[in-house]
Amino acid sequence: MASWRKTWRALPLLLACAIAPGLAAAAEPAPKPLYRDPVLDGAADVSIVWDRAAHLWTMFYTNRRATLRLPDPADVAWVHATPIGVATSADGVTWRYKGEASFPQACTGVTLWAPELFYEQGVYHLWLTIVPGVHHRWGEPGATTKIVHLTSADLSDWTCGETLDLGSDLVIDASVVRLKDRYRLYYRDSRPKTRLKAVDSQDLQTWTPAPEGDITKSAAEGPKVFRFKGRWWLIADVWKGLLVLQSKDGLHWTEQADRLLQTPGALPTDRGIGQHPDVVVSGGRAFIYYFVHQGAEPEAKDDPYWKQRTVIQVAELKLVGGRLAVDRDAPVKFRLRPPRR
Numbered sequence: 429m430a431s432w433r434k435t436w437r438a439l440p441l442l443l444a445c446a447i448a449p450g451l452a453a454a455a456e457p458a459p460k461p462l463y464r465d466p467v468l469d470g471a472a473d474v475s476i477v478w479d480r481a482a483h484l485w486t487m488f489y490t491n492r493r494a495t496l497r498l499p500d501p502a503d504v505a506w507v508h509a510t511p512i513g514v515a516t517s518a519d520g521v522t523w524r525y526k527g528e529a530s531f532p533q534a535c536t537g538v539t540l541w542a543p544e545l546f547y548e549q550g551v552y553h554l555w556l557t558i559v560p561g562v563h564h565r566w567g568e569p570g571a572t573t574k575i576v577h578l579t580s581a582d583l584s585d586w587t588c589g590e591t592l593d594l595g596s597d598l599v600i601d602a603s604v605v606r607l608k609d610r611y612r613l614y615y616r617d618s619r620p621k622t623r624l625k626a627v628d629s630q631d632l633q634t635w636t637p638a639p640e641g642d643i644t645k646s647a648a649e650g651p652k653v654f655r656f657k658g659r660w661w662l663i664a665d666v667w668k669g670l671l672v673l674q675s676k677d678g679l680h681w682t683e684q685a686d687r688l689l690q691t692p693g694a695l696p697t698d699r700g701i702g703q704h705p706d707v708v709v710s711g712g713r714a715f716i717y718y719f720v721h722q723g724a725e726p727e728a729k730d731d732p733y734w735k736q737r738t739v740i741q742v743a744e745l746k747l748v749g750g751r752l753a754v755d756r757d758a759p760v761k762f763r764l765r766p767p768r769r
Contacts, residue, residue, distance in 0.1 A: 456521075457759035461697040461739035462717070463487070463523040465513055469737045470494030470506075472719040473601075473650065473704045476520070477545040477552065478767050479583055484516040485764055486583055487717075487740075488529060488543035488554070494736040500564075506736055508539045508562040520708065520715065520764030521742075531556070535576050535588035538562065542650065542704070544602040545583075546632075553632060554578045554586065555602035555613070572597040575615060577633070590633060594625075601704075603651045604632075605660075607678045614643065614651040614662065622647035624664060640679060644671070650704030653678065656714045657747045663688065663716070665704045670718075672752050684751050689718060689743075693756040698741050699724035702756065707745065710764045714745040716754060 465471040470492025479486045491513035496506040512529040531540070539559035546553040558574050574597065577589035592599070598618040605612055611629045616622060624643040627635035643651075643662070650665035660678040664671045669690025673681040689702025698720055705718035722728060723735030743756045 457761050458521050458742050460695050460741060461720075462521070462742045463515060463740040465489075465491055466525050467491070468493050468495060468513075469739075470510075471513060471740050472738045473542045474706045474717050474719070474740055475543045475545045476706050476708055476717060477547055477583070479516070480547075481582060482516070483766070484518055485520050486545075487515045487517070487523060488545055489513045489515070489740070490541050490543070491528070492736070492738060494738060495733075496736070497733050501732065503564045504566055505562050505564050508559060510539055510541065512540050512543050512556070517764075520710070521762065523740075529586075530584075531578060531586050532588050535578065535591070541573075542601045544604055546604045548606070548632065550581070552580045552583050553604070554580065555592075555604065557600040557602070573600050575599055575602050592627075592635060594627065594635070595637070601650050603653050605653045605655075605678065612638065612653075612678065614653055616649040616651070622649070624648050624651050624662075638679075643673075643681060652705055652707050654707045654709055654714070656707075656709050656745070661707075661752060663705060663707065663752075667701075667703075669701055670703075670705065674752075686751070688716070688745075688752065688754050689756060692724060693720075693741075695757055697722065697725065697739050698756060702741070708764060710762070710767075713762060715742055715760070715762060715764070716745050717742050 468491050471489045473490040474487050476487050491511050493506045514526040514529050515523040516526050517523045537558050537560055541557040544555040556576050558576055563571055575592045578586040580586045596617045596619045599615050601616045603614045611632055612626050614626045617625045626638035626643055628638055629635045648664040648666045648671055653662045660675040662673040669687030672684035675681045692699045700720045702718035705716045708715050719738045719740055722737040728734040743754045744760045746753050
């Protein structure tokens, strides 16, 4: 009996020792930058999903050819012929480069942008923006873009699905969510003027225009829609920080007065505006993964091409007085939990 009592009294200490390594790991703030592509140094437009088989978080991202030095500084070919990079993490904090994603040529092409990953009932879905060819100026005559749908059982081998019929040949940046009675895909359409729009589906394959019309009144891109603290939120890149909309039903939106990540950060590699993010909600907390150009860094003073480089950062979103807020300079300590579904 005495031995049993000693063991019982020691149990809290034993448990503390058992979980201490995990707590120690979680106590370290996320690094800045969170992630840097080791090959092209142009990681942007991230999308993150939990790999059920590997038990790892997997990040797909547009991998811009940031180290390319073109003779003409106005040439934007470096943002074309872009592969999709892949990185993995056990906790959402420490990421390892895994190479480039491989897709069927039949439905993709040389320039791949803005991956959107979505898991549903044993299938990984991916929506990719496809740019036919390589362009040297923004807005070149005849330039088109499209969004294609692919599926996979393992995030490695992909099967072509449909090219989305969105009534436009200049669409980019899908964001997909499951609402109460439908799936909804948000995207940017640049014809006749740049706006965020949405389409609805019952099966993730056949889409019809959302009856609400344009989601935004002004130009935006890179939408990300997620649920947090009992509300739906839409964050979008307006090139001067991130626009924030909120909604009770994910259909009708109210704009927040202030923008996120508009003011450059104070810490190295995070001294530009935050752009085109993903958001992961885990354990009741929300974490925004965004990219930042490196033009404000010391290296850019001697290297005019340094501004092409982009890195991934992470910060925590908080609900303050009914609005989303973020302090990009504050240390963020967390470990992403595997999703319940």
